[in-house]
Amino acid sequence: MTSGTGTTLELVNDWTPGSHPIALKKGVRVVIGRQGDCDIWLDHGAVSRKHAAVECSDAGAAIDDLGSRHGTKVNSRPVRAGRPVMLGAGDVIQVGPCLLRVRSAASRVRTEAGDASPDAVRTIVFGAKAGAEQALRVLIDVVRNIPTDGTVEQAGRMVLERLLAVTGLERAIMVRFDAARSDAEILAQAGRSGGAVSRTVLASASDPQRVAHLSQTADIQAAASIAGTGVREVLCARIAAEGEEHLYLYLDSVQGRASVDAATAEFVGAAARICGLVIESFARRRLESLRLDVERAHLVQRRLLPHDEGSVGTVHWSMRSLPGAALAGDFAGVAERKDGSVLVWIGDVAGKGPAAAMLMATAQAWLSSSAMRLEAPAAIAQGLNDFLFARSDPEEFATLLIVLVDPDGALTACDAGHGLVFRVSGDRASRLEAAGGPPLGLVPEATYAESGIGSLLEGRLVLATDGVHEQRNAAGSTFDFSRIEQVLEQSKGTSGDVEALIRALHDFAGSRFDDDVTVLSLERRA
DSSP states (O other), X not given: OBOTTSOBEEEEESSSTTOOOEEOOTTOEEEEEXXXXXXXXXXXXXXXXXXXXXXXXXXXXXXXXXXXXXXXXXXXXXXXXXXXXXXXXXXXXXXXXXXXXXEEOOOEEEEXXXXXXXXXXXXXXXXXXXXXXXXXHHHHHHHHTSOTTOOHHHHHHHHHHHHHXXXXXXEEEEEEEOTTSSEEEEEEEEESOOOOEEHHHHXXXXXXXXXXXXXXXXXXXTTHHHXXXXXXXXXXXXXXXXXXXEEEEEEEESSOOTTOOHHHHHHHHHHHHHHHHHHHHHHHHHHHHHHHHHHHHHHHHHHHSOOSEEEETTEEEEEEEEOOSSSOOEEEEEEEOTTSOEEEEXXXXXXXXXXXXXXXXHHXXXXXXXXXXXXXXXXXXXXXXXXXXXXXOTTOOEEEEEEEEOTTOEEEEEEEBOOOEEEEETTEEEEOOOOEESOBTXXXXXXXXXXXXXXXGGSXXXXXXXXXXXXXXXXXXXXXXXHHHHHHHHOOHHHHHHHHHHHHHHHXXXXXXXXXXEEEEEEEOO
C-alpha cells in the first residue's frame, strides 16, 4: 500500500520475536489480535482475540478497532470502533501494551553465494596508500553539504553519488546485510538499478580495515558468484558505526575497468569511514535532542509539584522529589480548601518513561481540581479511579494516599494501594495504616473507604513513595520500612525528616536511584 507520498508501507511487529514486516497491499485486510489465526499475533492478556484490523484501499491504509476491551491507539490517540484512522509512515499503533510501527517498506536486493570462499577475494588494507588523504578531503566536502537534521538515506545517497563520479563504476548501494537472510536491505542507492549482490564479497568485507575487490579480469576463480550476472568489477567496504554491525557500501560495474586499483579501493574505504561517522553523528544528535526533551519534561513535572517548603493555614510542609533513571511517575500535592481544611496527597504511577509521566500529570491535575470541590478523600479516590480506568491500559495504574487535615488537626486518610505514611512523635516513629481500596485504574467502579489516623497535634506526618523503601544497594538489599523508622526517630522537624531520609538513601544506594523518590513531611504550626 502506498501513502499520500507514494511510499510503500509495511507494519513492523517488535513485540513478537522473529516476526517479519507485513506489507500493506491494496485489497488486503490485516487482522491484529491474540487469536492464533490473526495476521499479526500479539500474545498478551490485554489484547483482544481480534483486536483491530488494517484495511487497504485506493485512499490508503486505515486501522479500525474491532470492539476491543482496552482499545487501540494511533500516536496515543484512541481509535473508535467503526471510525477508521488513516495510517502513514512513522505512525505508532498501540494495541494493549504492544506497539506496532508503520514504516516505509525497505527495498531489498537479492544476494547470491558462489563456490568461492571469502578468503579468495582480494582485499586492500585501508590506509596503506597515500590516496586515502586526498579521498578524505573530497568526502569532507560532501559531508559539509549534508543537512544536520538529515537522514541516513540522504547522507548515503550524497556519498554514493560522489563515489560513482570518482570511481567510474555504475552502481553504488548502501545495504544492511544479515547473513541469515537471502537478501539485503537497501538504505540508499545511486546509479544503475537491479541485479543481485555477492554474498562472498560482503563476507570478505566484514573487516572494516579492509576493502574487498573482486574482478572477473583478475579473479576468475573467486568471481563465481558474479560471473553469471554480467558484473565485471565489485568494490565493497563495511561501514563501522556504533549500534550498526552490518552496514556496507557496495559498488559494481558491468563494464571492464582496469583502473579499479588500490587507490580506488582506498577511496571507497574512506567513504565507508565517513559514512560511519555521519551515522554516529545523527545518532548523537537524536540522543542529545532526547536528553534535552527529558530535561524539559523533568522541569514541567517539577512545576506540577509543591514547593520544597511551604505553609497553608496551620499546616507546614517540607518535600523533596528526585526522579530515577527515567521520567518520574511520582506526584504529590498540598492544597488549602475553602472550609479551612488542607488536602494532602502522594502517589506513584506504575512504570517509567513518557507514558508514566503523562499519567502522573493527569492524576496531578485531577487531584488539584478535586481539592477545590470539598469532596471526602474516598470520593476523590473513586472519581480518579473511574477516570483512569476509562483512559488507560491494564498495566497503567497508580497508587495514591490522600490525607485530609481538618482545621483542628484531625487526620482522615484514604489509601489506594499506597501504604506509606508514618507518624513521628518525639523520638518515636511508626508506620500507620488507613482504610482505602485497590490501586487506581485497575478495577472499574471500585469503592474506597477512609478512616481516621489520629491528629497532626500528636506529631509530624511523613508520606513517601515506594522508591524509598524499595531502593536497593549494591548487594540487592532493600532500604525497607524499619530503616525509614530508624532515620525518622533521629530527625528533627519537617525539613530534618526529608533531608535525613534522602541522605540515608544516598548512603545506602549510591548517588543515583533506580526509582523515583518522594518524601513529604507535615506538621502543625500555630
